[in-house]
Amino acid sequence: MTRLTRRTALATATAAASVALPRFAIGQADNRPTITIAVQKISNTNTLSALREQSNVGTRIAPTITERLIDLNYQSKLEPVPGLATEWKRISDTTVEFKLRQGVKLHDGGEMTAEDVAGSFSPQHMFGDTRPTVRGVTIPLSGSNPAVFTKELSRDVPPIARRLWPAFERMEIVDKHTVRLVNAAPDVTIEGRASVRGSDIVGIKAFNEAPSWLDYARKPVGTGPYKVREFKADTSLVLDAHDEYWGGRPPIKTLRFVEVPEASSRINGLLAGEFHFAGDISPDQIQQIESNPVFDVQRGLVPNHRLIVFDKNHAPLRDPRVRRAMTHAIDRQAIVDALWAGRTVIPRGLQWDFYADMLVADWTVPKYDPALARQMIKDAGYKGDPITFRVLNNYYINQTATSQVLTEMWKQVGLNVQIQMVENWTQIFARGPERGVRDWSNSATFSDPVSSIVAQHGPNGQQQQMGEWTDDEMNKLSVELESSTDRARRKQVFARMLQICEREDPAYTVLHQNAVFTAKRKEIKWKAAPSFAMDFRAHNWG
Secondary structure, eight states, X not given: OOOOOHHHHXXXXXXXXXXXXXXXBTTBGGGSOEEEXXXXXSOSSSOOOTTTOOSHHHHTTTTTSOBOSEEEOTTXXXXXXXXXXXXXXXXXXXXXXXXXXXXXXXXXXXXXOHHHHHHHTSIIIIITTOOOEETTEEOOOOOOOGGGOOSOOOTTSOTTHHHHOTTEEEEEEEETTEEEEEESSOOTTHHHHTTSTTOOBOOHHHHHHSSSHHHHHHSOOOSSSEEEEEEETTTEEEXXXXXXXXXXXXXXXXXXXXEOOOHHHHHHHHXXXXXXXXXXOOGGGHHHHHTSTTEEEEEEEEEEEEEEEEOTTSXXXXXXXXXXXXXXXXXXXXXXXXXXXXXXXOOSSSOOGGGGGGOOTTOOOOOOOHHHHHHHHHHHTOOOOOEEEEEESSSSTTHHHHHHHHHHHHHHTTOOEEEEEESSHHHHHOOSTTOOXXXXXXXXXXXXXXXXXXXXXXXXXXXXXXXXOOOHHHHHHHHHHHHOOOHHHHHHHHHHHHHIIIIISOSEEEEEEEEEEEEEETTSOOOOOSSSOOOOSGGGOO
C-alpha cells in the first residue's frame, strides 16, 4: 500500500475530490460501489468470531457478518429491536421463548432454523466443557439437542461464554422456527444477553464441516448483510454483499477493511482518494480534515469508558491506599480538555444513563485531590518503589499521550510510575511481579450493570480471570446481582459494588467516556452509530 506524506496528500486532495463514487442503481448489481475503510486494527485475535474477538475493534464489523436474536438500533440509542427473532416472551424467570424470523438465508445458501440457534449455543461452539453456576455453585447440564452437534469439544472454544451467560443451561427446540432459552437460575437480563456480541447465530452445518473451531472462526458463516471473502490477519478483510439478506439487498458490492496503524497514513489516504472512510481519528485531527469541504467527520459518544486497571498483587499496590491515591491524583477534566478538545465527558463511574432506574445517580468518580493523594501515600508507607504501567502504542485514541499525562500527575503526588511500552495484549496481561497498572476500556453491552461491572470485574470477568484483582464481597454481590429479580435490591447491590471497586479496594478507575470519530467523503450519505459498530445496511446508505 502506498504511503503518502501529508504534503503530497493535501496537494492531491482537490484532484481526488473530483473522482465520483460509483452510484448504486436498483437492479444493477455491478453499479454498486466497492468501499474501502482504513482502520487502526481489524482484529486482536486474528479471528472474526464474536466469541473470541470481544474488543472495540471487533465490534466495528458486528452488524455485517453475524447477527443475534435481538438486535440493537444502531440509528438511534441502541435500544433492543427484533433481529433474527421477530418476537419473544417470558415463560418464567428462567425461560424466554423466541419466535425466529422465517426465510432467513445463511451465507452458504441454507435457511436459518432452530437447529442453527441451538447449535450456536452448544458446548461445541460456545460453552466448551463449562457448566452453569447458580449462586456460585456449579450444576450439571440437564439436557440439550444432541442431534444438532457432531463435533468434538475443542480446546479452542474461548472462555467468554460463561462471562456472557453464567447460568445458561440449554436451548430447547420447540419447532423449526421456535426456541426456548432455559437458564439454570432466575435472570432479569436474558433478553439483554441475547443482544450482545458473542450471542451471535452461526450456520451450524458450516461449523460442523469446518476442519477446526479456529478455521471456522476465521471465516464464519452467518446471516448478516455481508459475507467473508478473504481475511488476512493484520492486513485486510474483504466482505462481499449477501444478496439474499433478509433485511434488504446490501447497497455495497464489496467492503474492504484495511489495517493502517498510523493515523496520519489513514488521513492522507482518505484525502488522496485511496480510502472512502478513515476510522479511529483523534479529536485534534478533525479540523485538518474538515478544512477540506469534500470531507466530514462523524462523531459521537459510545457506551464505553476508558479505565486504568490495577493489579493488587503488585507489591506497591497491595495497600489499597496507594491505589486510592492514584485515583485522586488524576485531573480527569484536564485530560478531557487537553487531549479530547472537550468532545467527551467524565461519567459517574462505571455506569451509563441508559441503566435507567438502575443508575446510581449520586455517584461520582473520585475527586481530584492531590493533597488527599499525598496523605494516603504517606499513611500507606509507600517508599517510592517503581509501579509498572503497561501501555500499547495508541490502540486507544491518544493512549500514549494520556499515559504520559497520567504518569506526570502521579509523579506530582510522589508516585514513581514507569511506562512500559508493549506490542500486544498478550504482553499486557503477562503475569509476574512487575505487572502493575494497565489501560483498558469497558463497554455496557446492554442496559444493566451486569453487562459491565460483573462481566468485566466479577468472578468470571477478565480482570479476575487474569489474576489481577479479586474481592470476596464483590464476588458474592455479583452472583446476587445476576440472579435476583428484586429491582430495588439489585440497585442497592450495584451501589455497594461501585463502592468496593472504585473506592474501598480499587479494581479500576474510570477516566472518561469514549467517543468515536470517523472521517469520510461528504458525498457518502452514511450515519455513524452511537457504537464502535459500523452499519452498512441499506437503511444507512444514501
